Amino acid sequence: MTTTDSTPKPESTVQPSLDASLTYLAKHLSEDLSLHFSIDRASKKCRTPRRNRDIETALKHFAELSEWSSKVVSYLRGIIAVPSGHSLATSSIHGANIFVPVLPYFEKISTAPQGDGQGAKGLIVSLGKVRESPVLHVGDLYVFLQEHKRSLKSTIDSFGGLFKNDNFLINKTTARVVAVLENAKEISSYLRSSIEYIEHMLFEQLLTAIGKELTPLDFKNYMSYHYRRLFNDLYAPRPFCYPIRRPDHDPEGLISIESLPKDGGLPEPIYTQLRYSSSGAPMKFPISAGTNVTFEGERFVHGCILHSFQGDSGANFQLNVRARQFSTFLVLLGRIPAKDTFDPSHAFLVKNRDDIKIPLNLETIPTPKQFKDAIESLSPEQQRFAKAYRGMQLSSTLFGIVVLQLKPQLEKLMRLPEDALTKEIRLSEELFELFLEYQIPSDLLSFGGPENASGAEKLAAVKLNAYKINDMIYEEKKRELEKKLEEERMRRLEEERKRLEEER
Template sequence: MKQFELKLKKAIEKVKLVLEAEKTPQIPAQVHHSYEDKFSLVERGTCLALASLTNGLGALGLSNKHLAQLQKWAESSAVSLRFKAKETCEFLREETRDEDSPTKRVTEVQVGGVAFGSFSSKTITKVTEFFWKFEAAYELEAIRGVGAEDSDRLTLCSGTGHVELKTSTKSPPHPQSKVSANADVNITFLVKQLTGSPPIPVFKVDRLCPKCRTPRRNAQVEEAINFCSRLLPWTRTISQYLNRLRKIHPRRSSTPPGSFDLFIPALPLFTKGGSNKPSTSSDALVLLGEEGEEAKLVLSASDGNRLLGEEFRALREQRDNLIEIFPDDGSIYTWSESFRALIVQHCEHVLVQWLEMIDYVEHMLRAQLVAAIGKEVKPAEFASYMRFHYRKLFREAYQPCPCSFAIRRSDKHGPEGTISIEEEALGLQDEASIKTPICAITAVGRTPSTMTFPLNPSTTISFGGEVHLHAWLDHQFSGESASKLSLVSRARQFSSFMVLIGRVSSPTSFDPKYAALVQNKDELEIPLELSTIPTPKEFKDAIESLSPQQQEFAKAFRAMQLESTLFAVLVVQIKPQLEKLLNLSEDSLTKEIKLTQDLMQLFIKYQIPSDLLSFTTDLLPSGNASAADRLRVVKRQVQAMQDMIEAEKREELEQRRKEEEHRRLEAERQRREEEERQLQMLELQRKMEEVRQISNQSLNDMMERSCNLSASASNTFYKQAKKSSGSGFFGGMTKALTGAFTGGSSSRERCRISEAEPEMKRSSQPKLDKATPRRRLSLGGAEPTRPKPTEAATEAREPQSSKQAEQEPSQATQPRENAQPTRPGQPEALTTLEVRDYTQVPKELDEQFEKLDPDSSLRPTIINPGSTWTKRSQAALLASAHTKSLTSDEQKRERDAAFDLLDAITKSGALPLSHAELHIIVAATHCFDKTVTETVVQDNINPIAKVERSSLIMASTVHQQHASCLMNESSQVRVMADSPQLFLEDEKAESAA
């Protein structure tokens, strides 16, 4: 828009010369005006553009008579402009000529070394040239419909011409026959905007139409923009063709065309001062008509006619200049073609400026909105405002509250930790790292209900407690959400609880997919991924043309998707369940930090059965035991179990130490034997070397004694002695000695190894007769047999049947699986009716969305846990916290550990979970197609009112109350005006009464 403003400032200088001296044209953004003035600005600018285009067609050959005929055609048919052109290229002749070389060559003649004379020569080239006759013909005509009849066609202009082309080869420079251009454009919109005689452009925006949003976004302007998008490529096609003719002409290709920097009257200007005097007469085909009531700031009709007159004058001046430059000599490019190319390109510039003018008005709206707020509103900032707006909209009892809850047994107890759904604002650099709980519409279950969930194929666990239903409304602008959600669980020091994540599969069942134990300052962050499904209206429109079987399949699949929107989190407190499991009094473990930690370790790490630790009446002499006595007995049994585990650990460590010592001694023995074998081999090599030296010395002595013999005898004796040294006495002795040493040593070594092998096998075999059962104990297996068991351990090994028979009456009367609690003095049937079926909530919301959301903007949203979790834990009390990522394998280990603990503290489902809270989150997304600012500017929509209606729809469904009962009285009048469909039921009820 900055370039357009620069163009506008430059045009203002020209307008000042055209208008009266007392009138001052100004840029609209610098003038204080009303919203209606923007409509007038678009209407006046469009009328000037239509008049300018019509006058351009008049310069191409459109007359008043032609225009009247086009208006008559437009009443019942479509009117179009058709431009067609044809080219031919015909061979004329072939000419040959001699072409002298531009340089001469001088040759000197010598005879006997003496210059005799010189002569000059030059090269003459024989050139053959081919001449062609290139002829072009074009025609511009207006047609009705498809122009099938001669009466349906009007010729506006035409042109024919030829030119002689020259080539150096006999190949034609252009095709022999070609239809080079054939373009049609529908101008019905232009013709219909011209009314009366003489024709006057009348363009009006229906401001009362419900679809009229802004001066730019309405049906009339959209139709004008569509006309521009069709006419622009048509004008470019004609312009390119006429310019191509100029380049083909051998004498016109280097001549510049006419100036295209012509004045364009379609300008968005406001004027101040002066009176509207009638404009002088003009020869233009179309002018603006005088209106009775005109806007005060926009250009008046007389001022607009002055601008149109200046445009016509500039075109006529350009035509006179082109007549002098391009004479009419019957060629393919004369002043007519040059002027028509100028007119077509000027029409193209008018269309471009018209589109820029319309966008400029909308840009001005956007700039004013941003200036009023001080910045451009982001989705996160809009969400922050809606939290502020809810405090004024809803009554105090129904206001959306932060989705963050303390996990505590009662108001008298301190919290074990917190669980919350937090959002991270996206697009805000200053607040990117700050996470805050989301605001959700929350309703607490009226009557506690008993629900179940499967722990494994053979175990089902039941739980009771409050059920919280949370409805969260997300806002999505231009396809992007404003927030990134995560489920955060934080435990305090010496505290623990369990988090199970899944879906509500039926009114009385919960299906957990993930689970984790959070304890001792752990912080578990689970990212939540959001995905939307089509709105009810979109779904019905999509399946409307399907077969009954296809519709049935689609409906069944959507029903599953709707139930998948019930994201549920079950929070289980550990200490109350341990007290119930061990037959302790209430609050017995509240201050027993070490005992609680020891119990958690025994259940999680060693998987000790709870029967070995729980209190039974036979453990004390008296039948009625106090809370302290019960606690003391449990402590004694826990201590005895820990002592036994420590003893087993020490014994196992001792056994492992012995095995390690045995492996070390065996390795040492093998090392010594290897050293002995190496020493024996060295000794053997030394003895063999001594034998070789003795044999060599004997041979030398014999050779010295034989020196006194005769030559022949000496030689014979020497040969025999040398032969004997290899295979005779000394050679045989050498081999015998070598075999004796090597063979004997190897045999003795083999004997020694054979004798030691059984002993090695016996010593290397580990003694696991006692270690094996102890190892099973450390993994949670059966109890080992000890020589001197303690009294607590002996009591723990009593038969199970005797303990069950002596349990207290309170444990025997606990609720069974799938039992439905009832209020005292109230019929069971009435209580059952008050239990809400939460699986119907998504269906109810879907029906309300379809009935009360006319914009079809609310989409049910599915919440799924992310793939990678983050856990921040502290290994010891004084250790520093460290953060790690939990992938699918670590998540499975966390789930298995939590399920093992659940199995232990519920006795495999026999004991229900009494202190548990179920949080059900159902979400929906209000989707806007554009950004926050563009939604307000382009669509003329207040997103606050739209989101306000969506929140009331969700709140009325969650609380099962009418929208009027949820709002403050001060907001009802405004909401009734913005969303009357929310109050139709009240009006029907009043009329029926």
């Protein structure tokens, strides 16, 4: 009862249409109206009874059918809930009593005779040739389907006795539609649950056979074991861990790319396929708009396969560079856009037991097939732009690391013989300090005498030049210190004078 003349709900409404596609079911019907379905196990995308294209398509169809059924049932129950001046039992409108013939059920194989074989006639589902297997016998499946038909008919017929007047909103037709669609929802739900159960059963069997649930790290270890068995020692993947050294000299440091397990394990170098060359065409990199540096040396080309489960590799990666005491070298990181060009984006100096760790963020670009599928529906202008941008990406995907030994370069800069600074540790440290901290021009430190002078004479001249510059720097620091002390003394005298004036 309300206190207004208007109804609590609109007198009339226009509901949007609710449509469901039955094309999928129609495609699987034969001429004799029997249903045929199978999984293409030869397909490369068929992984398990659950993870394959045929089952995915079927589940998608039944999910859409279940969603449509829910919307229709919700709409009809909204109509049923409106009081219409009757005393009909609306609680009896449901499909709970209808049998659901979908179960993940297996039976023990038996060779005993199964009846007279006449029960399989008139099947509405064609299962092909029957063979002995844990799957239910075709006769049992027929019994399941017959029970579903019987319970469905019984429920539908029961509404005829309850709802005899078709003039009410609640009538036998509405009740039958609600019950049938609720049963359709249950069939869709049972189908998905049954397939998931079979998948889980196979997973448990595999887990029992292996003894543990595999992680990306376990798979990586398996692949390492597989590589050792598959490849010859000459071509087997090797750890990315290399000493930084000059020929006939002890290592001055170490460089490696390490994998950091997310489970807290110890870091270890990644394994890569390697192509080594002791020499090659010179390469260059710019250090300013008008200056390029040309370099040569050993070259290592690496290729690495990283495995992941559901996008998770199970590890993070980092570049680790370590230097030994009294060692100095320069590391440049960048890309290789051309065969003779290195494009550095970062550079850092490593010296005197530095241990530098740099996280590496890896990004995956789409495969050619993924890229082609992604741009298929774009306009021609957008496709041209996407292709041009992808071309730019592909031209700079080769990551490069350049390690420059600085002592040999310092010897050339100072016009000293090769290995002249190897055992001159103090002189080397002083020269690096003068260049890096004080920006002293090299002409003030290098040997300026004749080229035919002996190595000892050249080294003595460089030492003398370094001593003079250091002495000059020392004197300059001394004068600056005296100046600061004098300024501090004058400041204190001025403060004392002001204090005395205030006391007067």
